[in-house]
Amino acid sequence: MAKETSVVYLYPSKSQVWGENFDHKKLVITTLAANGKKEESNGAPNDTYPAFPGWYADVSWPGEAHTYKIEKILFHGKSEFQELLVFESSRQGKVAILDGHIQLTENDEFAYQEMLTHLALCSIPDPKKVLLIGGGDGGILREISRHSSVEHIDICELDQMVIDVYSEFFPDIAVGYEDPRVHVHISDGVAFINSVPEGTYDVIISDAFPAMGHSADVLADECFLESVAKALRPGGVFSAPADSLWHKNFVVADTIANCKKIFKGSVNYAWTTVPTYASGVIGFMLCSTEGPPVNFKHPINKLNPEKNGVAKGPTKFYNPEIHAAAFCLPSFVDKVD
Amino acid sequence: MAKETSVVYLYPSKSQVWGENFDHKKLVITTLAANGKKEESNGAPNDTYPAFPGWYADVSWPGEAHTYKIEKILFHGKSEFQELLVFESSRQGKVAILDGHIQLTENDEFAYQEMLTHLALCSIPDPKKVLLIGGGDGGILREISRHSSVEHIDICELDQMVIDVYSEFFPDIAVGYEDPRVHVHISDGVAFINSVPEGTYDVIISDAFPAMGHSADVLADECFLESVAKALRPGGVFSAPADSLWHKNFVVADTIANCKKIFKGSVNYAWTTVPTYASGVIGFMLCSTEGPPVNFKHPINKLNPEKNGVAKGPTKFYNPEIHAAAFCLPSFVDKVD
Numbered sequence: 001m002a003k004e005t006s007v008v009y010l011y012p013s014k015s016q017v018w019g020e021n022f023d024h025k026k027l028v029i030t031t032l033a034a035n036g037k038k039e040e041s042n043g044a045p046n047d048t049y050p051a052f053p054g055w056y057a058d059v060s061w062p063g064e065a066h067t068y069k070i071e072k073i074l075f076h077g078k079s080e081f082q083e084l085l086v087f088e089s090s091r092q093g094k095v096a097i098l099d100g101h102i103q104l105t106e107n108d109e110f111a112y113q114e115m116l117t118h119l120a121l122c123s124i125p126d127p128k129k130v131l132l133i134g135g136g137d138g139g140i141l142r143e144i145s146r147h148s149s150v151e152h153i154d155i156c157e158l159d160q161m162v163i164d165v166y167s168e169f170f171p172d173i174a175v176g177y178e179d180p181r182v183h184v185h186i187s188d189g190v191a192f193i194n195s196v197p198e199g200t201y202d203v204i205i206s207d208a209f210p211a212m213g214h215s216a217d218v219l220a221d222e223c224f225l226e227s228v229a230k231a232l233r234p235g236g237v238f239s240a241p242a243d244s245l246w247h248k249n250f251v252v253a254d255t256i257a258n259c260k261k262i263f264k265g266s267v268n269y270a271w272t273t274v275p276t277y278a279s280g281v282i283g284f285m286l287c288s289t290e291g292p293p294v295n296f297k298h299p300i301n302k303l304n305p306e307k308n309g310v311a312k313g314p315t316k317f318y319n320p321e322i323h324a325a326a327f328c329l330p331s332f333v334d335k336v337d
Numbered sequence: 338m339a340k341e342t343s344v345v346y347l348y349p350s351k352s353q354v355w356g357e358n359f360d361h362k363k364l365v366i367t368t369l370a371a372n373g374k375k376e377e378s379n380g381a382p383n384d385t386y387p388a389f390p391g392w393y394a395d396v397s398w399p400g401e402a403h404t405y406k407i408e409k410i411l412f413h414g415k416s417e418f419q420e421l422l423v424f425e426s427s428r429q430g431k432v433a434i435l436d437g438h439i440q441l442t443e444n445d446e447f448a449y450q451e452m453l454t455h456l457a458l459c460s461i462p463d464p465k466k467v468l469l470i471g472g473g474d475g476g477i478l479r480e481i482s483r484h485s486s487v488e489h490i491d492i493c494e495l496d497q498m499v500i501d502v503y504s505e506f507f508p509d510i511a512v513g514y515e516d517p518r519v520h521v522h523i524s525d526g527v528a529f530i531n532s533v534p535e536g537t538y539d540v541i542i543s544d545a546f547p548a549m550g551h552s553a554d555v556l557a558d559e560c561f562l563e564s565v566a567k568a569l570r571p572g573g574v575f576s577a578p579a580d581s582l583w584h585k586n587f588v589v590a591d592t593i594a595n596c597k598k599i600f601k602g603s604v605n606y607a608w609t610t611v612p613t614y615a616s617g618v619i620g621f622m623l624c625s626t627e628g629p630p631v632n633f634k635h636p637i638n639k640l641n642p643e644k645n646g647v648a649k650g651p652t653k654f655y656n657p658e659i660h661a662a663a664f665c666l667p668s669f670v671d672k673v674d
Contacts, residue, residue: 057404060428061427061428062406062427062428063405063406063408063426063427063428064403064404064405064406064426064427064428064429065403065404066401066402066403066404067394067401067402067403067404068400068401069399069400069401071400089400089401090398090399090400090401091397091398091399091400091401092401108583111667246445246610246612248428271610273583273608273610273616273617273618273667275583275616275617275618279610279612279617280610280611280612280616280617280618281610281612281617314668315668316667316668316669317667317668317669318667318668319667319668321665321666322665322666322667322668324662324665325661325662325663325665326662328658328659328661328662329658329659330448330653330654330655330656330659331651331652331653331654331655331656331659332653332654
């Protein structure tokens, strides 16, 4: 990146903030000269969002941001669906920004990918057929690959750009595609899931990312959840990211209640630490359909550290102890389970 | 705060960053005009630290910062020991900055205070005499106050300014001083601890805050740890904050090994989520002296939710499940215990 100009993300208005009906399409990139003068303004008030030349600001809500110096922009492009920025940061390795929000950093992606995957797959015996909705980066595929019982993995990703860019810039994440059990479908997840026979999958993982506001939608979308439940076998499990327990507008009990309308087996909320996500925490919803009972809090399907599929070594974050611990919640969280 | 000027914290040089021999005394405050022009420069390069008028930047390391809009400065002063800034933030309530680093925010202080206190006090039966070193804000006192077995609480705080400012601006934290069992000593913690008879305390808590670089010192200071161990009864326990497991220069195994040289009972590392601390995580070291065995991972001394001492209600964060979960570590942490 030339020293003269740099890129920051700004938001057009106070109402356009994630968690408060944020519209990702309204994001704009503003280029600033090194002297701080905006070369292209979007009118964002300086006193609501910090804008500093050469730094990316992940705005959690008005008046707070996590900022990263952009050492080098590696990719910046738009598909018909979204906008993707990849830059080299000072401390967190490469960082991927999707529609203005952090999707992942090289430094801590494994915590999210491992937990979202293994909280589900380690809770049932011998999962064989798995569907991943979203997750085009390949990290969840890499984690599913560790399970030798799995025979077939479908991934339904809307955006070919995501797959291509991760393949080029994040080979340790995109390595998941190298598993021969993986079948890639470039299409809409809802249409795909409605096209498969009932009871097809042992596990369905949704990797529509909460920091982008999608997960709240996913977990509140009863129609989608119905489709997921139908596509699962009796006693099959569904895993999806959920909001951080620290987010003020997020009510764990409401989300659990909503999922329980659809999933007649177990429904539990878990959480773990991912430093680059807002509040440093990400949540997970784990749901099972009626059938053989599933106890998410006590994993019964242990990973074999010597069988890692296409992953280059054993898990860095996940283990049976941290699995069980992820379901222990602070007292202020209104648990209903 | 007038709109024309605002306050940000900057750092004089790359080497002056916490975790890399940061010297807190070299912090300076720079006032900037609303147009972004520095009115008082300290020479910090713009490309290393973000400086935005009216925002406070908590710099974790070069190239990364958590930034908060300062809605209103409530207090800004220096004692002979340190510099304290209290401001109203947009989302996290009041924020206290000690020597340039976040000490606490109203929104999440309870997670740290409750865990540091109860991980220790709930691990032994009927603690009676407790010493708190530092912790002048009063939050740890508030938590100790919940334990009805406790007969005597000594607090040794160096800086009267801290006590006074918290009393004025954080009454729900400073409420800890209202417990009649509390005895305040305004003096140096090391001198104080060396002055008490051997075996005086059941529990000693150090609340010298790691984001200020002190905890690393405390846990590496064998002389201080020796004094703590001597002041504890056989089977007495010591609790202190430790670095986040995500910090690259922090080696859990080394810290445990260092503590084991002194404490001949149990030595364990725990962690929890505190969004406003760097990486969103804080660590804890729990140590016991030779004597009746202590199993920190399984609390035996449950809190009575109907007896809260001077606290205004039951704990918001701590419970026996989260106590046990705090000792479960991700696989990348090189545990030796």
